[in-house]
Amino acid sequence: MVTPVFESTPAVPAASPEPVAPARAARILLADDQADVLDALRLLLKRDGYSIVTAQSPAGVLATLDAEDVDLVLMDLNYARDTTSGREGLDLLARLRGMDASLPIVVMTAWGSVEGAVEAMRAGARDYVQKPWDNTRLLATLRTQLELGQALKRSRRLEEENQHLRRGQGGLPSLVGDSRSMQPVRRLIERVAPSGANVLVTGEHGTGKEVVARLMHAASTRKDRAFVAVNSGGLSEGVFESELFGHVKGAFTDAKTDRIGCFELADGGTLFLDEIGNMPLTQQAKLLRVLQTGELHPVGSSKTRRVDVRVVSATNVDLAKAVAEGRFREDLLYRLNTVEVQLPSLRERREDIPLLAAHFLAEHGKRYGRPQMRLAPSALEALLAYPWPGNVRELEHAVERSLLMASGEEVLAEDLLLKRGGNNGGTSRLEEMTLEEVERYLIERALARHEGNVSDAAKGLGLSRSALYRRLQYYGIKGAR
Template sequence: MSEPLPTVPNPSTPAPAPAARPARILVADDQADVLEALRLLLKRDGYAVVTAQSPAGALATLESEDVDLVLMDLNYARDTTSGKEGLDLLGRIRAQDASLPVVVMTAWGSVEGAVEAMRGGARDYVQKPWDNTRLLATLRTQLELGRALKRSRRLEEENQHLRRGQGGLPTMVSESRAMQPIRRLLERVAPSGANVLVTGEHGTGKEVVARLLHASSTRADRPFVAVNSGGLSEGVFESELFGHVKGAFTDAKTDRIGCFELADGGTLFLDEIGNMPLSQQAKLLRVLQTGELHPVGSSKTRRVDVRVVSATNVDLAKAVAEGRFREDLLYRLNTVELQLPALRERREDIPLLAAHFLAEHGRRYGRPAMRLSPSALEALLAYPWPGNVRELEHAVERALLMAAGDEVTAEDLLLKRAGREGPSRLEEMTLEEVERYLIERALARHEGNVSEAAKGLGLSRSALYRRLQYYGIKGAR
């Protein structure tokens, strides 16, 4: 009787995280009764509160204490309503820490001053007398955006350190609780050499995990070879994976080494394994069982030592039950199974990932000083990301190219328009963008079935596969 397969912690039920410190808010106002009312309100909602009755006192507090948000009045001298003192204070706060969220308070009927403060860098404003519910909601929103900005900047510093010290080791960008079990499992499994099955929706980062498994293993100095195993036609499958000898078939002009031999001593990444036809599954299983292969047209046996990491978005247990996937092959592939959560289940990582992609593509396009504006972060956090991390990367890359200055705004991201069909969206695209968009829509309509999508697009199956390869679109079957 075989031993039970290792089980994987469920990312949706992570271990309890240590309690975070309460957010610290500086309230600046010249009226003692206002300060006390706000102190009691914010304390009741779980915040730590420090107060100041003058601009000088507010600046002194910011120099000596760690503050997460400033809630400040615009007027401090008695009988003045110009807001000049508050605007001066706002400028000095921004000069000290541009990422610190500032919410201004203004008397009813003095919205003009609040608008000027927003132009000067304030994130939002509330009117006096304030509505408790609206005030608390505003502060919660701005605190979340402020934390996201700080995490983004810290991530870039960490990435620079990793690039200097680890020579290109793949980086898993994650701080969310949903990803912690994944990180712990990776640390345990990577050195073992065991075969790993990585599952998850399209675009969740399965190949990144595969590369990290390889780079963290004892095979790191040997080859990492990736192949879209689900996209190989019957005629080229054996030649691609096992190689062929000269004269094995009409177009075999020279010997060719297959992916298994290329990966000998290292790691072979088989992407889209769930879309592999049954006939090909049998051939793959034989090599995994014996460690031996025969190049097409050769009678010689060649032995290989390969660690196999495979990936799929298909429910393989269901595919086995339906007779579409071999159970014995599944057992060979999933010595350990690692399930990646969708991006919507790890929303805390969105600002970190966005900052990572912005820095990465900024270097590529010669715009290393690019940064995300608060409005861009807010749009990123509000978007559902059906295409997961891959869609986020494409959105950030596109926004970087569209941004006029050194700051990416919500408008640059085009997220609202990207989620809307119709001529107004198509008119703004290049021909390549339109083609990619229509291909992705056709695949979505036909649940990844290449044959059906090709028919709908008026293409042959091979022509569609060439376009999938050109645009780097994965997940077809």
């Protein structure tokens, strides 16, 4: 993206917030042969905002699921035919797993035992509740399983969308994620990509900066020309000019033939300069000259060559700070960041983890000849609990590794080979976080300790309930009650 000459960085007008459709109330199927139990559960769950449908027999459960969609089944294990062993309920559980393996099922019985719980979980139940139930624990269990169920559905939908994308658009790069923090990124890319303006992509290591650069190229008028990527911060002084601008035969000892540089290769297209913040000052001056004039001289040549290149650059360095410290040229920064796209870390977009995992599972599953692979609920829970210091790149490597480790058609938590004490791993990175990142992290940990209870979490954090609610809204943290 060749940026026109300008004297100050133009501000990009903020996009107006898009209206958000009200979320549909989660629909729960209650199955029990006792009418009073169904009534009690219906009253409890309706107060919590759930939509309820009931059945009093296994046949009624199957008929209901044939007729309508539900988000979760809360079912008794004992019915009229056999009131003690739970066998009728286990048979029903097996039928339900065969119908929809992603449907969350929580089983409940008054004749609970360790053996019964183990057998139900082996048969595919997500959790187990014994009568008489504790309201708080029951609600927390249902909320957790509903969230996991929705995540699995979104993962499956994403996989289908990716397959359609590959079939219909020939590998057009996709930016996976629809979290609150990714939505403004998407809007900005949509507005800037066709413009031809130079773009600076910032964010931590592994957040997907090259994906954004490729997406910008694919969505621009330059999409039919070359996209050339180079690690500009990793080029030594001796090869920098040759790599970017090319050289002619005999220009130096090893110059056996003419060589075209990256700028000429990307002529009419897009040049992606990664790790731009690590470029030495002497190299910055040479790059600035080409960006200002659109002209270059291959090493050893006196001929001027003109290029029309859009430059997308990327860095995890704070360039404003580098300018203030004299490590980066301010005039070069103005040339590079006509528009800045700042990518959030994976810590700031945890809602996207199931989508990203499904995307990588589909990609690498095809590569390794295992397209049928799916994530088990235990694996999804482990992914959501891990702090991901390496961001999206680390997540991709973990999913790819799990495909090699998994013995069946499901990736289990142990197949991911994540470090033990996933959440605790985040504490080693506190000194690298901003104040907002630290606050969000501590709030999430407090909510996890107190099973989403806002009052208890607020007390543990030394905040009032209203103060914590304000922070939950600010950070977009969900799952609190």
